[in-house]
Amino acid sequence: MTTASTTKPRKKERNVKLTDAGEPHKSLLLVRKTKPSSTAKTHRTKHIRPHPNFVPPEYALISHHSLSKLSTWSESLAAKGLVNPYTTCFMNSGIQALLAVPMLAQYLRKKYHSRACSAAGWCPTCTMEKLAEHVLVPPGQIKKAKPVNPNAMVKNLRSINKFFSPYDQQDAHEFIISLIDKMDETFLKGRGLDPKGLPDKVAHTTPLSQMFGGWSVQTLSCPLCRYESHTESFHLDTPIQVALGKSKFGTLEEALASMVRPGKLGCEWTCEGCEGTVDPTKQVVIAHPPETLMITFQVYDPIKDRKCSKQPRYPLTLDMSPYVAEPYGDERDRYDLVSVIRHHGHSQHSGHYYCQAKHDGKWYELNDEFVDSITASDATALNGRAAGSAYIVIYMRRPKGAASGIEPEVAPAPQVRTKGKADKGKKSIVGGLAKATMLKKKSGSKRQAIRKRRR
Ligand SMILES: [Zn+2]
Numbered sequence: 010m011t012t013a014s015t016t017k018p019r020k021k022e023r024n025v026k027l028t029d030a031g032e033p034h035k036s037l038l039l040v041r042k043t044k045p046s047s048t049a050k051t052h053r054t055k056h057i058r059p060h061p062n063f064v065p066p067e068y069a070l071i072s073h074h075s076l077s078k079l080s081t082w083s084e085s086l087a088a089k090g091l092v093n094p095y096t097t098c099f100m101n102s103g104i105q106a107l108l109a110v111p112m113l114a115q116y117l118r119k120k121y122h123s124r125a126c127s128a129a130g131w132c133p134t135c136t137m138e139k140l141a142e143h144v145l146v147p148p149g150q151i152k153k154a155k156p157v158n159p160n161a162m163v164k165n166l167r168s169i170n171k172f173f174s175p176y177d178q179q180d181a182h183e184f185i186i187s188l189i190d191k192m193d194e195t196f197l198k199g200r201g202l203d204p205k206g207l208p209d210k211v212a213h214t215t216p217l218s219q220m221f222g223g224w225s226v227q228t229l230s231c232p233l234c235r236y237e238s239h240t241e242s243f244h245l246d247t248p249i250q251v252a253l254g255k256s257k258f259g260t261l262e263e264a265l266a267s268m269v270r271p272g273k274l275g276c277e278w279t280c281e282g283c284e285g286t287v288d289p290t291k292q293v294v295i296a297h298p299p300e301t302l303m304i305t306f307q308v309y310d311p312i313k314d315r316k317c318s319k320q321p322r323y324p325l326t327l328d329m330s331p332y333v334a335e336p337y338g339d340e341r342d343r344y345d346l347v348s349v350i351r352h353h354g355h356s357q358h359s360g361h362y363y364c365q366a367k368h369d370g371k372w373y374e375l376n377d378e379f380v381d382s383i384t385a386s387d388a389t390a391l392n393g394r395a396a397g398s399a400y401i402v403i404y405m406r407r408p409k410g411a412a413s414g415i416e417p418e419v420a421p422a423p424q425v426r427t428k429g430k431a432d433k434g435k436k437s438i439v440g441g442l443a444k445a446t447m448l449k450k451k452s453g454s455k456r457q458a459i460r461k462r463r464r
């Protein structure tokens with residue numbers, strides 16, 4: 010570990026990502042303590058604000074400055090639908106949610122990766138580049154556009170995660186995390202870098218980790234001797250427990266405030282300072298907030314085997330300054346909602362996923378091959394059962410120099426769905442036959458519910 014405790018020598022702990030309940034999270038990433046690599050091209054990491062309990066990486070594998078230039082769209086784009094030949098709505102919604110993140114979408118569209126790609130076999134980043142090229146088109150072309158077939162991704166789902174199959178419903182969150190990990194792995198391999206040969210934290214300065222990753226520091230304090238132990242954690246997303254608590258969070262802001270509020274750990278801990286067994290005070294601070302804030306509402310309770318019907322409200326614009334250790338005090342503390350993955354069904358591995366995404370300032374519902382215009386309030390609506398509850402919400406940090414203030418509600422995009430045909434649930438507005446499945450029928454009734462709400 011590179012960080013020193015503020016009071017006494019820090020306890021040596023591995024960096025384990027903790028959920029709100031203090032349990033290790035499945036998407037945890039360990040920071041490796043290894044020797045520096047001589048082959049890495051280095052960039053200074055001055056952009057990371059100093060924090061007393063957090064030392065930034067020694068250098069970055071890709072310049073943050075060049076990535077941050079991609080956070081403002083340089084072209085007007087909207088998204089086509091994606092064909093779902095099997096049960097791949099978990100994948101389609103994940104791809105659509107990621108392509109609404111300007112930093113990632115433009116990194117892909119400008120082909121920064123494939124210019125230097127040397128992957129021997131199938132490459133996830135080259136596939137995402139092709140999807141970004143074919144899915145994102147000028148808004149005027151959406152009406153006539155056919156949905157894109159994500160076949161190259163479907164065929165290689167097992168390469169992303171060995172447990173994935175196009176024939177079984179999977180977890181959309183697991184797909185996103187596995188895809189990000191795979192794209193970062195491809196980046197490192199392409200440069201001949203072994204993550205085990207990189208210094209602490211530098212392994213998390215790959216393009217995708219810099220776009221989505223953030224760092225938090227958890228401090229445990231002994232009530233007897235005041236000894237403090239600091240644990241740094243790298244996060245690709247922020248899990249918010251909804252199902253396991255007592256529905257205590259009415260809003261996302263309340264959940265974030267609870268995450269950083271000091272409190273008792275709630276279990277026994279052996280203090281290294283006095284060797285006493287105590288219940289220490291726990292405090293988590295967001296030492297380095299992410300550029301792209303991905304929040305997962307953990308709505309599924311595996312113990313009771315049911316989904317929680319309550320869901321916290323979340324805003325179109327999130328002010329992160331109350332929750333980060335060192336706020337900028339300007340527009341960079343504000344995050345704008347860019348995409349939502351909704352789910353209806355009883356567990357992550359059944360039911361149906363679809364995406365709501367903002368393109369060119371307008372909101373769309375991207376439900377496999379269907380593309381519908383929606384309003385911004387549809388994107389933040391609480392779950393009606395028909396609409397499906399929000400499972401993942403993705404926010405993008407406002408770039409420096411962007412207009413500050415709460416984003417006004419934007420008018421809906423021009424209605425792109427073909428009337429009549431849509432109501433029968435037979436044809437996509439972007440061409441291609443919809444599957445006559447129960448899932449599609451459900452989503453059809455959901456779309457009607459949305460239309461009703463607007464009247
Ligand atoms: Zn590639």
Ligand SMILES: [Zn+2]
Nearest residue numbers: 231234280283
């Ligand atoms: Zn102690």
